[in-house]
Amino acid sequence: DTEVTQTPKHLVMGMTNKKSLKCEQHMGHRAMYWYKQKAKKPPELMFVYSYEKLSINESVPSRFSPECPNSSLLNLHLHALQPEDSALYLCASSQDFYRRIYEQYFGPGTRLTVT
């Protein structure tokens, strides 16, 4: 099973709303990632969790707040977003953060529209 699931598939929210994106994997992977992808652009790394601890924050604005409740789940809490935050948000996981295993497996993404 190499599946990473994400919910919801689509989300429309106003600039004053609070919402959350969810990601789940059952591959036993210990590293999980959030990416943002705009149309016709490559994915941009936002956050990395390794062994449920936040390891990397790529200077993401505080209106995005990640959370890793356990090794299988990753959330992204959204608050006071801007229209330019509209994008496809991708979750990924990989077997380990520190060993020489680099393949990241991506979920289908959540298409977010901020109005």
Next chain:
Amino acid sequence: DQQVKQNSPSLSVQEGRISILNCDYTNSMFDYFLWYKKYPAEGPTFLISISSIKDKNEDGRFTVFLNKSAKHLSLHIVPSQPGDSAVYFCAASVSGGSNYKLTFGKGTLLTVNP
């Protein structure tokens, strides 16, 4: 500064022929390279990877070639099938403490015509 470049935004190939997707990189520290395929409205799917200690890796219809001296890699798909039509991203990584970070190219849209 774009460290991973895919200079062809699109490529069109006939079914059954070979598709060759190219990728160049500038960072000589990169030592692991990956190819991902992406359909519209889906997340990228891992296809194949290659370590810098190798110059070729093959998996079924997909072969990746690495030319370290030229800082160039290519993905060959033989034979191409209409279901291969997608955006292909090349990605690179540095081993060691930063191995979490994949640097992606901008992608090449492959269209395989029946």
